[in-house]
Amino acid sequence: MTEQNDWQEDDELDGGSEIGELLDEAYDLLDGFVAWLEGEAGLDTRTAQQDCFNAESLLDYLANHHQKSIRDMNEFELRWFVFSHYIRQSIADAETEERLPDSLRRLTVYLRVEQAIDLPDWVQSVLDDGILYRKRREQYKAMNPDDEAEWQQGYRLWSEELEEELDVRCLWLPRELGDGMFWGDAMGWREATLYKEANELWQKERAALLAEGLDYETVRSRLLDTYLFWIESEQARLDGSTPRAVILEERSLSPDEDNEEDE
Numbered sequence: 001m002t003e004q005n006d007w008q009e010d011d012e013l014d015g016g017s018e019i020g021e022l023l024d025e026a027y028d029l030l031d032g033f034v035a036w037l038e039g040e041a042g043l044d045t046r047t048a049q050q051d052c053f054n055a056e057s058l059l060d061y062l063a064n065h066h067q068k069s070i071r072d073m074n075e076f077e078l079r080w081f082v083f084s085h086y087i088r089q090s091i092a093d094a095e096t097e098e099r100l101p102d103s104l105r106r107l108t109v110y111l112r113v114e115q116a117i118d119l120p121d122w123v124q125s126v127l128d129d130g131i132l133y134r135k136r137r138e139q140y141k142a143m144n145p146d147d148e149a150e151w152q153q154g155y156r157l158w159s160e161e162l163e164e165e166l167d168v169r170c171l172w173l174p175r176e177l178g179d180g181m182f183w184g185d186a187m188g189w190r191e192a193t194l195y196k197e198a199n200e201l202w203q204k205e206r207a208a209l210l211a212e213g214l215d216y217e218t219v220r221s222r223l224l225d226t227y228l229f230w231i232e233s234e235q236a237r238l239d240g241s242t243p244r245a246v247i248l249e250e251r252s253l254s255p256d257e258d259n260e261e262d263e
Contacts, residue, residue: 019063026059026069029115036110050096054103057086070111074203075122076171082126083162087137097137101130136162170206170220173199177231177244188250194243202227 030052037048061081062068068077082100090097105127111117136158143154166172173195175182183195205226209219231244238246 019067022063022067022069023060026056026063030056030059032114033107033110036114037106040113041106041109047099050092050099051103051106053092053096054086054100055107057081057090057092058104058107061085070107071117071119074207075120075126075169076166076199076203078123078126079166079171080162082133083136083165084159087133087140098134101127101133132165168216170216170223171203173202174224174227177247178228181244181247184251188253190250191247194247198227198230198243201230 033055034048034052037043037051038045043051058078058081059070062070062073062077065085066073066077082104086097086100105124108119108123108127111119139154139158143151143158145151163172173183177183184191187195202223205223206219209222214222232242234240234242241249
């Protein structure tokens with residue numbers, strides 16, 4: 001069981017690795033992956049290049065957004081990448097994009113047989129859900145970019161569908177901060193840092209609780225208790241303030257005040 005003070009004392013959320021080092025490791029892995037695809041897997045050069053692009057997209061995302069290697073990713077990060085980030089950010093051709101789940105499945109095989117890296121069972125569960133991936137990709141591509149109001153409404157519904165899917169699995173960090181406060185849509189750097197930390201800690205405790213064999217409802221209740229405790233707990237690294245107080249203070253600073261401090 002994860003103790004509540006883990007949420008206060010876990011300061012090394014980046015795993016101690018620099019982004020540059022993670023990217024260097026990723027590119028070395030990709031070189032081996034391409035050689036394996038064209039050799040052991042017997043794929044043609046075009047398909048191997050498409051697989052490499054998709055694998056690189058995941059590894060870059062993990063390094064730049066979460067400061068992690070693929071062996072350290074959690075279920076939230078993979079689901080968010082496959083069902084949201086990649087669909088929104090990819091600049092690949094349609095054939096490459098449609099191949100994403102297959103590309104990443106082959107990557108997991110390569111990691112297992114050539115790198116002795118066994119990823120958790122939920123990885124295959126995510127990658128096997130090609131129907132959801134294709135549905136979300138088609139929905140996103142069908143949005144009309146020429147009508148901003150229509151696009152915004154469609155995007156909000158598209159996003160909410162994934163949020164609900166993640167919430168069912170206890171993967172979605174609550175929006176509530178207590179006393180009528182919510183995480184902001186636009187965050188200052190302190191709030192954004194605390195949000196990232198809260199989400200990382202939520203995912204770690206979720207994995208630990210599920211490993212105990214608990215059902216989702218029990219896990220959700222335990223996670224909420226720990227999350228709310230963390231929000232209201234004074235922390236030395238925040239100069240004795242609580243996360244909630246730090247967020248309130250940051251929000252109280254007007255843009256003009258921020259600019260004056262910078263000048």
